[in-house]
Amino acid sequence: MAPQFTIPKTQKAAIVEKTDAPLKIVDNHPVKQPSELAPGECLVELDCSGVCHTDLHARNNDWPLPAKLPLIGGHEGVGRIVAIGEHTQSSPVKVGDRVGIKWLAYSCLDCEPCRKGLEQSCINGQYSGFTVDGTFSQYVVSWVTHVTPIPDNLSSAEAASILCAGITVYRAIKYSKAKIGDWIVLPGAGGGLGHLAVQYAAAMGLRVVAVDTGAEKKELVMKLGAEKWVDFRETKDLVKDIKEATDGFGAHAAVVTAANGAAYAQAIDYLRMGGTLMVVGLPARANLSADIFFTVVKSINIIGSYVGNRQDAREALDIASRGKVKCYYVTKPLSALSETYEGLAEGKIVGRVVLNMKE
Ligand SMILES: [Zn+2]
Numbered sequence: 330m331a332p333q334f335t336i337p338k339t340q341k342a343a344i345v346e347k348t349d350a351p352l353k354i355v356d357n358h359p360v361k362q363p364s365e366l367a368p369g370e371c372l373v374e375l376d377c378s379g380v381c382h383t384d385l386h387a388r389n390n391d392w393p394l395p396a397k398l399p400l401i402g403g404h405e406g407v408g409r410i411v412a413i414g415e416h417t418q419s420s421p422v423k424v425g426d427r428v429g430i431k432w433l434a435y436s437c438l439d440c441e442p443c444r445k446g447l448e449q450s451c452i453n454g455q456y457s458g459f460t461v462d463g464t465f466s467q468y469v470v471s472w473v474t475h476v477t478p479i480p481d482n483l484s485s486a487e488a489a490s491i492l493c494a495g496i497t498v499y500r501a502i503k504y505s506k507a508k509i510g511d512w513i514v515l516p517g518a519g520g521g522l523g524h525l526a527v528q529y530a531a532a533m534g535l536r537v538v539a540v541d542t543g544a545e546k547k548e549l550v551m552k553l554g555a556e557k558w559v560d561f562r563e564t565k566d567l568v569k570d571i572k573e574a575t576d577g578f579g580a581h582a583a584v585v586t587a588a589n590g591a592a593y594a595q596a597i598d599y600l601r602m603g604g605t606l607m608v609v610g611l612p613a614r615a616n617l618s619a620d621i622f623f624t625v626v627k628s629i630n631i632i633g634s635y636v637g638n639r640q641d642a643r644e645a646l647d648i649a650s651r652g653k654v655k656c657y658y659v660t661k662p663l664s665a666l667s668e669t670y671e672g673l674a675e676g677k678i679v680g681r682v683v684l685n686m687k688e
């Protein structure tokens with residue numbers, strides 16, 4: 330028999346009522362009751378939720394597409410399924426299962442992008458903490474076909490940031506065409522996404538050139554498996570230094586998560602013939618400008634990569650559960666969300682912040 334859970338009527342939640350209003354932490358937000366769930370929906374009691382830069386973009390309404398309002402942000406949640414909508418057919422998960430909620434909350438599984446495995450670009454997609462309420466609350470409603478089972482040997486806090494930052498960089502490296510022994514450049518290697526990218530790349534047998542700044546980040550990325558280090562503040566010629574670090578020919582791939590266009594244009598210069606630029610950052614407004622002549626004569630590939638599908642999510646979590654990738658994070662209560670946003674805006678957060686929903 331499925332375990333029974335007591336579900337309260339109200340919960341703690343962090344709510345954005347208007348873009349320019351301060352974030353409101355309330356303890357009387359209604360919990361959708363099991364009888365109110367539609368077929369295919371599930372109710373998840375959250376242990377924790379990671380905080381991602383995307384949440385800040387959504388909160389500030391930075392993008393060409395507006396977020397829903399009022400909004401509960403968050404898309405790196407981990408918790409237990411406590412109810413599944415009546416009349417749900419052939420659910421791949423059951424009540425009591427520990428699951429993750431990622432950015433892509435729902436896809437139709439039937440449009441052309443979905444049929445081709447590009448669920449994240451589904452024309453009917455729903456996004457956690459953007460088009461539907463997300464994980465900065467104690468309970469969240471999601472879909473049984475899209476929640477991600479969490480491996481037993483990965484704690485909820487460890488799994489949280491893999492669900493967005495981990496999946497994003499894992500998929501970008503996977504589709505970069507880089508093979509064992511190839512050089513990959515990771516700008517921002519010491520940051521939230523970067524430090525996970527270094528570990529995934531190393532686990533996949535790639536040789537990592539880490540680009541970032543400062544002794545602390547250098548020590549971290551070298552410990553995590555980077556082979557070469559270029560400090561972008563100290564270097565006089567970044568392109569030359571990267572070429573020298575990669576046998577003189579340049580790197581086979583670069584995964585660029587930066588918010589400014591310059592980092593992307595630079596990559597065209599330090600990639601070798603046939604190299605691949607993976608475009609991953611989601612800046613509010615920036616253009617990608619590439620030298621057409623060299624893009625053509627060097628046979629450069631430029632590929633956009635957006636989070637990941639259900640399979641990418643399972644693979645990224647599986648690699649982490651086998652100890653190959655560890656996220657550096659600090660845990661805080663939900664009430665610390667405003668100060669976390671301030672820290673993110675100022676670039677002061679080292680690693681990731683995971684909010685404990687049980688506090
Ligand atoms: Zn994210």
Ligand SMILES: [Zn+2]
Nearest residue numbers: 437440443451
């Ligand atoms: Zn679709």
